[in-house]
Amino acid sequence: MVSELGHFLLISAFCLNLGLIANSISTRSVLAEYTRFFNRLESLLFTFLAISFLLLIVSFINSDFSVKLVANNSHALKPILYKVAGAWGNHEGSMLLWVLILSVYLFLFQAGSSDYPKALVRNVILVQLSTTALFLFYLIVLSNPFERLEFPPLNGQDLNPILQDVLLVAHPPILYLGYLGLSIPFSIAVGFLLTNDHKINIVSLIRFWSLVPFVFLTLGILLGSIWAYYELGWGGWWFWDPVENVSLLPWLINLALIHSNLILERRNSLLNWTILLSIMGFSFSMIGTFMVRSGLITSVHAFANDPSRGLFILLIISLAITSSLLIYITKRSNHINIMKLNFASKELWIIVQNLTLLVIATIVFLGTIWPFIIEAIFDEQVSVGEPFYEVSLTPFVVIFAFMLPIASKIRWKGKNFSNIRTIIGLFFISIALSASVFIWKDFKLLTFIGLFLSSWVCFGSILDFTSYFKSQLNYIDGLKRSLILNSRLIGRTSAHFGFGLLIFGVTAVTSWEIEDIRNVQVGESYYLKSYKIVFKDIDYSVEKNFKKVSGSFEVLNNNKLVGTLLPEKRLYPSRNEVTTEASIKPTLYNDFYMVLGNKIDENAWVVRTYIKPFISFIWVGVILIALGGLVSLLSFTSYKKFKA
Amino acid sequence: MRFTIFFLFFFLASKAFAVEPSEILNDTELENRARNLSLNIRCLVCQNENIDSSESEFAKDLRLFIREQLTDGRTDDEIEKFLVSKYGTYILFKPEFRSYNIFLYLFGPFIFILGFIMILFVFFKNSKKGK
Numbered sequence: 001m002v003s004e005l006g007h008f009l010l011i012s013a014f015c016l017n018l019g020l021i022a023n024s025i026s027t028r029s030v031l032a033e034y035t036r037f038f039n040r041l042e043s044l045l046f047t048f049l050a051i052s053f054l055l056l057i058v059s060f061i062n063s064d065f066s067v068k069l070v071a072n073n074s075h076a077l078k079p080i081l082y083k084v085a086g087a088w089g090n091h092e093g094s095m096l097l098w099v100l101i102l103s104v105y106l107f108l109f110q111a112g113s114s115d116y117p118k119a120l121v122r123n124v125i126l127v128q129l130s131t132t133a134l135f136l137f138y139l140i141v142l143s144n145p146f147e148r149l150e151f152p153p154l155n156g157q158d159l160n161p162i163l164q165d166v167l168l169v170a171h172p173p174i175l176y177l178g179y180l181g182l183s184i185p186f187s188i189a190v191g192f193l194l195t196n197d198h199k200i201n202i203v204s205l206i207r208f209w210s211l212v213p214f215v216f217l218t219l220g221i222l223l224g225s226i227w228a229y230y231e232l233g234w235g236g237w238w239f240w241d242p243v244e245n246v247s248l249l250p251w252l253i254n255l256a257l258i259h260s261n262l263i264l265e266r267r268n269s270l271l272n273w274t275i276l277l278s279i280m281g282f283s284f285s286m287i288g289t290f291m292v293r294s295g296l297i298t299s300v301h302a303f304a305n306d307p308s309r310g311l312f313i314l315l316i317i318s319l320a321i322t323s324s325l326l327i328y329i330t331k332r333s334n335h336i337n338i339m340k341l342n343f344a345s346k347e348l349w350i351i352v353q354n355l356t357l358l359v360i361a362t363i364v365f366l367g368t369i370w371p372f373i374i375e376a377i378f379d380e381q382v383s384v385g386e387p388f389y390e391v392s393l394t395p396f397v398v399i400f401a402f403m404l405p406i407a408s409k410i411r412w413k414g415k416n417f418s419n420i421r422t423i424i425g426l427f428f429i430s431i432a433l434s435a436s437v438f439i440w441k442d443f444k445l446l447t448f449i450g451l452f453l454s455s456w457v458c459f460g461s462i463l464d465f466t467s468y469f470k471s472q473l474n475y476i477d478g479l480k481r482s483l484i485l486n487s488r489l490i491g492r493t494s495a496h497f498g499f500g501l502l503i504f505g506v507t508a509v510t511s512w513e514i515e516d517i518r519n520v521q522v523g524e525s526y527y528l529k530s531y532k533i534v535f536k537d538i539d540y541s542v543e544k545n546f547k548k549v550s551g552s553f554e555v556l557n558n559n560k561l562v563g564t565l566l567p568e569k570r571l572y573p574s575r576n577e578v579t580t581e582a583s584i585k586p587t588l589y590n591d592f593y594m595v596l597g598n599k600i601d602e603n604a605w606v607v608r609t610y611i612k613p614f615i616s617f618i619w620v621g622v623i624l625i626a627l628g629g630l631v632s633l634l635s636f637t638s639y640k641k642f643k644a
Numbered sequence: 645m646r647f648t649i650f651f652l653f654f655f656l657a658s659k660a661f662a663v664e665p666s667e668i669l670n671d672t673e674l675e676n677r678a679r680n681l682s683l684n685i686r687c688l689v690c691q692n693e694n695i696d697s698s699e700s701e702f703a704k705d706l707r708l709f710i711r712e713q714l715t716d717g718r719t720d721d722e723i724e725k726f727l728v729s730k731y732g733t734y735i736l737f738k739p740e741f742r743s744y745n746i747f748l749y750l751f752g753p754f755i756f757i758l759g760f761i762m763i764l765f766v767f768f769k770n771s772k773k774g775k
Contacts, residue, residue: 241692341767348767355759363752370748378744385694385737387684392752519665606664
């Protein structure tokens with residue numbers, strides 16, 4: 001009964017969605033006075049989908065195995081947390097979440113749009129509704145989460161053990177809030193083109209709705225990366241897996257959008273480019289989904305690879321992308337506001353930054369689809385993986401990071417490098433700082449470049465902050481007020497500083513990681529650098545839905561206990577799969593990372609130990625980047641009024 | 645009970661486990677070269693893994709093969725060439741810089757240079773107009 005109701009609501013939502021589209025087309029002339037009534041119906045769309053999704057979760061909690069999805073992805077003995085999260089740990093359920101979030105954003109956009117011209121808002125909503133309708137149609141016809149089984153099994157097949165993790169609760173929803181948040185800049189861009197009134201100022205709308213997905217997408221990717229770090233293997237945090245690549249693409253485009261929108265704001269230029277980036281951001285979100293769901297690529301994320309569905313998603317996405325691009329080509333502004341650029345002007349540097357981001361995205365995209373292109377044209381098979389991306393992306397990341405402090409230090413419409421002394425000073429200090437590290441370590445050019453760039457970016461962003469903050473000191477009265485008034489400066493500093501920390505973390509981990517693989521007897525001890533590691537004990541036990549063997553290791557430094565490591569191997573009988581659970585002891589500078597390998601004999605095991613220096617800087621750096629976006633959003637509390 | 649779990653693990657754990665202690669060469673320099681080579685070589689029976697981190701038998705055989713070849717004095721290039729001739733270009737994560745792959749390597753830099761020239765072009769056009 002529960003799932004029938006959910007199914008019914010899903011179909012009702014689709015009908016309502018179609019009705020709303022018809023309404024938003026026709027309100028132009030006939031039904032204008034009913035607009036307010038229909039606005040309520042839009043929140044009803046969100047309500048229907050939300051209840052429908054909750055009912056799916058209820059089916060999972062109740063372990064209703066007559067629902068095909070539950071039978072395939074759940075198990076009566078599974079902990080309640082994974083029963084709930086299992087609702088989106090599969091293709092159909094996650095597509096329902098996808099459509100639900102689209103409607104959430106529609107609802108939020110509408111709620112905050114009262115200051116904007118009615119014609120624009122109506123068109124934006126129309127575009128958003130059309131996107132929602134396409135995916136709802138797909139959901140109901142080809143991947144219905146409420147499908148019943150004629151002969152329900154006694155127990156479910158259980159969720160893929162790799163997915164049974166606390167992060168399954170947070171990673172997909174947050175990532176989706178990022179991916180789908182990009183649908184709003186997309187709808188704004190297409191809606192703006194449809195309105196055909198180029199006098200409307202969409203700067204602050206784009207700014208707000210590109211920062212929201214920026215925060216979520218950054219956090220979503222971070223959570224995925226942390227998850228991979230402790231679950232997938234040997235302590236890697238980025239594998240250049242196709243699924244990771246396609247999540248990076250919309251992030252890069254959105255980052256370019258946030259910056260090009262600054263030029264639109266300050267110089268009233270690059271309108272077409274900003275619109276194109278808005279369209280591209282969500283297009284890449286959709287392309288990513290297509291690639292993950294179609295079975296084109298294989299990875300842990302490929303929980304639904306059914307080529308026939310893939311073809312249909314491809315159709316939907318091509319329809320959405322080509323129609324929006326056609327609208328762009330026919331309706332884009334012909335009046336191009338040409339700015340005067342100087343070598344020392346911020347706008348020129350931001351344009352080059354945009355170009356660099358676009359090139360990085362192009363390389364990632366081309367690398368990801370290259371195997372398919374070559375197979376289609378030459379019928380040959382090639383692989384494109386980590387070593388390729390390292391070689392071809394490093395130069396552009398270096399250019400990008402090198403430009404950052406200069407671009408943020410120079411002025412809009414700047415005629416000369418007035419701050420050239422500070423910049424040169426910063427340059428030499430960074431060189432000296434990074435060179436001094438090699439007193440203790442062996443010299444490696446890439447390590448040196450990485451260290452230089454991290455110092456250059458970190459201190460550059462601090463200098464940027466102090467120089468601007470001085471000129472705005474008179475604004476300070478009360479912490480909250482000054483935080484809001486300076487939120488854009490603080491946000492920018494946080495994001496740029498975080499990027500510097502990220503470079504440092506990546507450099508440190510790739511240059512100075514220590515790995516050790518050996519056979520260890522229970523009771524035996526060994527040394528890694530100055531750390532002594534003791535294999536204390538091995539233990540077998542039975543948990544609710546798996547059996548495990550876990551080792552117990554102590555890490556000592558000068559006979560002082562640093563921490564205890566408990567690496568595990570688990571056996572999930574319901575799927576007959578073994579997973580290894582790494583044990584990690586994070587300290588301020590080092591992560592101790594341990595994996596239990598094969599059994600050699602009664603008392604000896606293969607043990608892998610890693611010491612990963614400064615890996616926490618990667619996480620902290622990315623958190624600061626997301627936080628920067630969040631703080632920047634505070635600026636809307638002070639001047640959210642629409643400036644026509 | 646304890647015995648059954650013990651037995652199950654013994655049975656299931658019989659698949660190989662990434663680089664094993666017994667595989668590691670005594671010569672650190674050779675071992676480092678082997679590890680570096682392994683990062684570029686795809687495990688053909690896995691999802692998207694190199695042979696260095698894969699647990700499959702296939703990866704283990706290749707790891708041992710590489711180490712054998714290195715001890716016999718072959719260069720990294722020779723080993724990669726041999727593997728390509730045996731398993732095809734699919735085995736390398738970093739495609740060789742030849743024929744159609746040149747496009748893969750140069751397209752990004754090409755876009756960058758093209759874009760840069762375009763920006764400079766607009767820049768010079770406008771700075772002249774400004775005078």
